[in-house]
Amino acid sequence: MFTGIIQGQAHVTAVDQRPGLSTIVLEFPADRVQGVEIGASISINGTCLTVTRQQGNQLYFDAMQETLRLTTLGDLKTNDSVNFERAARVGDEIGGHLLSGHVHTTATVERIEPSENNLTLVFRVPQAWMKYIFAKGYIAIEGASLTIGTVTEDTFNVHLIPETLRVTTFTQLAEGDRVNIEIDSQTQTIVDTLARMGFDNPPRQ
Structure with missing residues (x-):
């Protein structure tokens, strides 16, 4: 599990693309790889990936075809920056909201x-996901736990403070770029439950 509190940025040093699989090599700040073990889970731009190898400050991750299809990881190239968060441990403060990395x-x-x-x-x-997005609700964008601002029929916005901009890659975004989205699990459960009960058009604010 993750909390949506981005711990920093890592940088792509290599991408090895093979049929159905990409190996992504990321260089992390030295103080962020201490204690990392092979098999550890790390959120990369909101996607839970498994460490398969370590070489100094560089960690290796394999991304399967389904992961590449559903996320933006297939677009990564050398020198790109990504948001990262190491998996939460028992007793850690939950500063954002609980995320699965899916x-x-x-x-x-x-x-x-x-x-x-x-x-x-x-x-x-995509329109199919708008039913889970509500003003003042939670959403994860590129792995960052954020509060939703204004919602329309097919768009929503978020307001980012300087600290969020400092830690994350959001300042590098341009219009037309794609980002990874993880819907808040509690919101999804409530909306789907209401839909099964016949209340599938909840009012929006």
Whole structure:
């Protein structure tokens, strides 16, 4: 499990693409690989991946075809930066919300709205997933736990504070870029339960 609190950025040093499988090599800050073991789970741009090898500060991850299809990991190339979070341990503070690292879909950056002290990003997601997105609810974007702002029929926005911008890759986004989305599991459960009971059009704020 993960908390959605991004711990930093890692940098792609190599991508080995083979049929149905990509091996991604990432270089981490030295203080973030201490105690990492082969088989450990790390969230990379919101996707739970398993460490298969370590060489100094570099960690190796294998991404299967299904992972590449559902996420943006197949788009990674050398020198790209990614958000990372190591798996939560018992007793860790949950600063965001609980995440599985299983990406549901991707969203497209519709608009970027900078202001003096923060940044607003507007995303467009496939219509089928909009039923789980509500104003003031939780969502994970590129592995970061964020609070949803305004919601329309097919878009939503988030407001990012300077600390979030400092730690994550969000300042590197451009309009048209894709990002990984993990829907809040509790919201999904409630919406799906109501739908089974016949209440499948909950009011939006």
